[in-house]
Amino acid sequence: MNDEKFCLCTGEHTEEAEKEYANDSYAKEALHHFTANKGAVVSVFIILIIILMAIIAPILSPYSYKDVQAQYSNLPPRVPGLEQLGVFNGYRNGANVYAQKGALDQYHYFGTDNLGRDIWTRVWSGTRISLYISGIAVLIDVFIGIIYGLISGYFGGKTDIFMQRVTEILSSLPQLVIVTLMLVVMKPGLLNIIIALMLTGWINMSRIVRAQVLKYKNQEFVLAARTLGVGSRGIIFKEILPNTLGQIIVTFMFSIPNAIFLEAFLAFVGLGVPAPIASLGSMINDGYKSAMVYPYMVMAPVIVLALLMLGFNLFSDGLRDAIDPQMKQT
């Protein structure tokens, strides 16, 4: 033992210690975790850029998503600047298709489809529609899911058993089956697609909320609130709900890509958005039919969809780790 290793505790030291163990706010800590995750940060940029493009690209474009210019059909991609480098120059099989069709004054960054519609414009307005459909459907899911889950979890007993039976039956109908049947009965339109997506989507959310409620409802702070005479509504919305928010946000983010995907699947079986509206799914489905002849028609929407999915998935992963590093994927 060496006396030199010991020294008097001064004010300086306590400050340092306090700094080290400073109790950052929950949000600040989560943000710190999140920004430390490179993938998550990149994903934020991907999502933001795509959303931005979905908003402004159709506005800035000289074409509209439904402009039919049949005389300029099936043009390959052509981008000013890049065309000098020999890529995206409007050539197919060694011939400039733009020159053949007399469209040398036009630039279609992603080419045109069978009807001569500009794919660049369609892709971005399609992204807009896909985000819109999935966003609304998932928001409604969250709303219904939270209410259902809170009631079912908080009141328990017979209410819970009955409500759980209902969700069990609904979730035993495979989602694809119910959504497809629903859309055959109703005719596919934006609203009906949202309803169909929403119809089964809220179940997962309600389950997660219920599990969270069960976790918190017997904890000390809730008991304390109850002892102080807070009513059921107060406990549910003021005490329990805020604690479940993190998990709800994560599930919300995970649900969006699922909804986008389901919409794409619906387009594949012919139940997509009504023409001439474009969604990523319906564009992929249309382009798929020409994939061997004009691969660019399917490439553009597929790449945007893949980036969007990548973004949302990485973002949700990062968010989940940031909010609760112990939390597991559901």
Place this chain on the structure above:
Amino acid sequence: MKKYVLKRMGISLVTVFVILFVLFMLLSLMPGSPFNNQEKLSPEQIQQMKAFYGLDKPVLERFFRYIINMFHGDFGVSYNIQVNMPIRDMVTSRLLITLAIGLQAGVLGTLIGLILGIVAALYRRTVWDSLTTVISVLGVSLPSFVFALLLSYFLGFKYQLFPLLYNSSMPMVSTVLPTIALSMFTVASVARYTRTEMISVMDSDYYMLAESKGLPKVKLIVNHVLRNTMISVITVLAPLLVNLMTGSLVVEKIFSVPGLGSLYITAIQSNDYNVVLAISFIYSVMFIIAMLLVDILYGIIDPRIRLAKEE
């Protein structure tokens, strides 16, 4: 335990009937008649045909008749896909093919997914980790029909490694491409799940205890981490497998596999009610069985849950 399983099965049975009823109602709302050559039939002829198949009766009566016939193993006949063919004959061979491809894809997807997930977790925050993350995220980002077309173009057509189409005389080889296409989603899900699961085990106290006892790394991983990871991975496998069966409809359509999924799409589009009903029924039953299995598995694996449920 036994009592619990029996109770669960009873509930499942009721669920199946409720589902059948809901489906029946939905189908009765579908517009159009189920018959062929409709444009050549007069309204009187269509009425005759409806009477012939008993479709002019009230929905409830038809529902109960359907249930009674079902108990005798009679699921009705097809109205237009293969006219007057008993649904049972139609569906059995297809169910086997769908199950076979689903299982193959399940096994393949799980194996690859496990390997990827383990690699990612062991070499956390290295290039390997990022690589597997990208692969697994891409797997859930690419629509299956696009992936299927890429597979068939490159592996089936350009390099001719595998047959493009399903061929009943060589079911193994000709299901390679559909299996790969179908397993993509499982690979991605299992890889992500395994990674998360393993990391949480490796961060746990008992792992640190085992590590501090000085156990060799290999033994540590195999005995402590993998076993615990596997247990929870298996519980997510059942629903994944069911998704494989129902999700196969796209892949089946592209590779011309005579499975349930491709039949299902056709049946919905052509109003072949009995076929839709039978396949939806099969899907629901698969789902319920999978859920039941998960519950039972949980009980076996985790005694705490079993106790909680028995009280």
Place this chain on the structure above:
Amino acid sequence: MKTKKAFSILVAAVLAVSSLAGCGTTPASSGTASGSTQTSSTGGTKTLNLAVQSAVMSLDPLIAGDAISMGIISNVDEGLFVVDDKGDIKPGLCKSYEVSKDQLTYTFHLRDGVKWSNGQAVTAQDFVYAWQRNATSTGDLSAFQYQIEMAAIKNYEKVLAGKLSVDQLGVKAVDDKTIQLQLEHPVPFLLNLLAFTPWVPVNEAFLKSQGSKFGVTKDNILYNGPYYISDYQVGGSSITLTKNPNYWDAANVDVDKITYQVISDTQQAVMSYKNKTVDNVELTGDLVSQYSSDSEFSSVAGPYNYYLMFNTKVKGLDNLNFRQAIAYAIDRTTLCNNVLNNGSVPAYNMTMKGLCSNSSGQDFSEASGQYFKYDTTKAKQLWAKAKTETSVRSITITYDQEKDFAANTCAFIKSALEKTLDGLTVNIEATPKKNRLQKESDHNYQICMHAWGPDYADPTAILAMYKSNHPSNYSQWSNKEFDTLYDKANSTDSGNEDARWQDLIQCNNICTEQAVCVPIFQTGFAQLTRSTVSGLSNHMTGIKCFYKFVTIK
């Protein structure tokens, strides 16, 4: 401990099941990874591999309504006549026949020694039974009753209405080998009809023994034709026809085996063709232009005309100017060449090119008037007139979601109409085909994208449905002049080729000019066929191909 055991059991179970699934379905997979089965004519047996879009619907000649099923039935069960690869009618089971002077009585003599696959002889009674069965059937067997009507067999009207017993129908077996057929009025296309599926013979005793199973699988029918079905998997993806050694003309049947492979995806079908898995593939959409310079490419006019069918009883569309304005505003040439680009050609009247021609070789469709050539000025004039007569400014076009090109066609039409006809809003709506048909028969629609293909080579196959009382007259249009002319063509003028021809041309002109339906385009049929295969025909009407005329080098 318990956990471990359960875990190992589970793993074992998963492995066992998966290996079972593997073994159970691999009797003899010898590891041939290459996709091609045997190509045509290897080692003695000549095989023709065909790609089809869907599986067989039924083998009952009165139920089968799709081209694939009808093609198979007509190749395994031969009727009185067949059609060769050039489109000429050739005798089938009929050795010779006589026609009375007034063209009202036909006598057919059957070949000797023709047998069903169960060894019994094919007799005149089998034919008579099959035709009587068609005339008396109800329910799902009644879809082809209109064939009896078209053939105008004596007393058909009363028999079909159930007012006379079926014995009174003008068809009888004089003896085992002779059939006598009596008609109400001359039917110039009778032999053509008789080469169609509903007219093949059916053995009554066998049918009765099968009950409701008749025609359901390959074991539930009898064969007498050039082929029999050797392999048919319930719910399977392929069907195999094998040459029938007992067929009367077996010596002249070149192809030993025909396999149908169901390939629902066109791009996969083309890849399979290039891989030599199939010998013939139909091209659709962009693939047509992609392969149009290929040496194995061929294309013929397709059987379908696509129309915009108007419900002429709803407000707005009851106005002739409104309908004609729409008809003039569509640029069919641009649509066919730039958008569809699949071999379709513009259509300017109700009937399709190549349907039939008169004895001097003139095509019916070309001889008829050509209406509604793209003309925006005319369209605008008519629209201006229509605007004063009706207040309707919005229409809905319904199309089949199953058809790839229908969506593009309707989007094109929408844009064309909205551009030319100022103030008109066009909604387009996709729906399953079954639903569209239901809407049509309920008259619950405004405009439908409708396709109609003829069953036999005569204009009446198309024009019949514009008659006021025809059940398929979904547009609810009725025109006295049309009805009179049509009836005249099928009664007083039916024996006189020229008069009948003129009547029908006038009918065609009237209903086109009245814009009951607006013809848009006639489909093309483009295909790739292996150069060693010849005689693989694609007839516009009736059976697409009788394989006994196909040869493989």
